[in-house]
Amino acid sequence: MRVRQEGAEPLKVALLGSGTVGTQVARLILEHGDDFAARIGHPLELVGVAVRDLTKERAGVPPELFTDDPHELVQRGDIEIVIELIGGIEPAKSLVLEAIEAGASVVTANKALLAAHGAEIFDAAERAGVDVYYEAAVAGAIPIIRPLRESLVGDSINQVMGIVNGTTNYILDKMTTEQTDYEAALVQAQDLGFAEADPTADVEGHDAAAKAALLASLAFHTRVNSADVHCEGITRIVPDDIRAAREVGCVVKLVAIASQVDEAEISVRVHPALIPTGHPLAAVGGAYNAIFVESEAAGRLMFLGPGAGGAPTASAVTGDLVAVARNRVRGVAGPNQTHYNKQTIAPMGDVRTRYFLRLRVVDEPGVLAAIAGILAGHGISVQTVLQSSSDDAARSDGESAELSLMTHMAAEADLMACLSQLKASPKVLSDVRILRVEGM
Structure with a gap:
């Protein structure tokens, strides 16, 4: 990767996907270009946005930027940063690997992709000397990936426990505060846009499991994928569970937990649990996310914020974009995932x-x-x-x-x-x- 000199042309950026988050990211790049240029030292130029439907109007983004051929976009040879916001496994995986092979760094919010195929993607990025940043893949706007990968890298982490899915937290919060049942709370979440029409990935715990795999990989320097995570959802929680929890001074939350079992084993799991009302996670309501980290030297740390939504997630994406762009300007790549521990996953x-x-x-x-x-x-x-x-x-x-x-x-x-x-x-x-x- 070459070091850029003063006066060099802008860094060219390609965006894959223009849904709620992608459109917000495109607007931020276009509307705050001067600010980004000042923070990076060089301007950013959004040169293409790959979409499925060219006829759909997307306010605030010039139509000439749109293309329905994402492969051509990432392979054009002059792209330095690719932002992947398509979601899912394919074609996202192929496009990310193509971008890396073409020498581009990648910013993604795709937890499912990284939890399933992170090893292949991170290895490809290391060989190519480029970045893969993914702050938005876990807990929306909450900065947790970079603290685990950089700020706490000199510490030994004992446990990461968090509420990492806003849909389920909203449902359980309504069941607790309004004494409603699961079905009614789910309808409320869907009406407010906190839950998808098909909420299976959220309510069955699969979304949280993918995030747990990413957190565990970083915290314990070992490779963990979504298949390693014990996963249970909230569909069997009934009002009597909520009532009984209250009687013993607890609330019910869907938690993702990655913990050190011994020197050779870690445990990674997602399931409903009783949390004592005095614990910081117990007070996290609505669609908010929170992550509680316990380490040997730093002690107990809490990260709290909105876990989803266009603007919060776009904030995390553009934060990664600036960090990756700064690395490109200096001709370096940031820290890659380390997996030297090779710990086993405890049953x-x-x-x-x-x-x-x-x-x-x-x-x-x-x-x-x-x-x-x-x-x-x-x-x-x-x-x-x-x-x-x-x-x-x-x-x-x-x-x-x-x-x-x-x-x-x-x-x-x-x-x-x-x-x-x-x-x-x-x-x-x-x-x-x-x-x-x-x-x-």
Whole structure:
């Protein structure tokens, strides 16, 4: 990569995709060119915007910039920075690799692509001596990628835990504050544009899992892809889960967690969890995202902000654009992903955390001791117990009561092993509802 001299022509930029975020990025480049030139030391020139539909009007972007041939755009030879905002795997993957092969640096917001094929893309960028920056791929406007990759690179991170999906956080927040059910909260999120017409990627946890893979890769200097992440969504959360969490001083959140298990293993998972109301993540409402980092030297750090939307995401994209452009001017590439640790991913059964169990039992003496005995038989001790009788839950075989148990730290495999025994017990009259407890 050559070092640019004063008076050299502008850095040419190609944009792939002109949806909500892409259009906002194009406008920022066109409307704030003088500011960007002052920050970079050289001007930026947007030379092409690849779109699917040339007939669609996009206010604020000159129509002569549009093309429906993205491959020709990235291969033209004079492009120095390609911004990929198409999303998905293909054609995004092919276009990113073509851009790198042509010598261009890449800015992307595509977490699905990087979580699935990051190793191939980062290796290609390292061979070509170009950048791949992706701040907007995780948590929208929140700066978290660069802090993990650069600011905290001299520290040892123990855990990254966060709310990284605004759709699910909005739904769970409405279920908590308005006592609504999942379906009604989802409709609200869709009406406000916080959820897609098909919300599967969000509500089943797949979006958060891709982000968790990226965070884990950076935090622990090892390669993690989306297939490595244990993933559970929020579709099974019911109002009674929210109520029961409140009774023990917690709220329910969908969390992404990457943690160091031992020197050789890390755990990466996405699932609903009870978070104590005193924990910083518990107060994160609406469609906001927040990421909580615990490291040996810096201690506990919190990153909070809007996790989606055209303007916040465009802010992260243009921040990367300026950083990459500065590198191009100096003729260098920024830090690439490091993966020297090559740690293994711990199976979910090895994960240790607390658990909150809720079940309906026969309301008679000795029931609690019987349940606690089953748990103890699998090495699980009980921290707190909450029992409430319910007249309207009477059954033909006698009165019943709801029993809620908070365990001490236990291995997931041990807890799962005792489930069949609990379900088979004549003292238990319902399925056992289980939620993990984090941040306690």
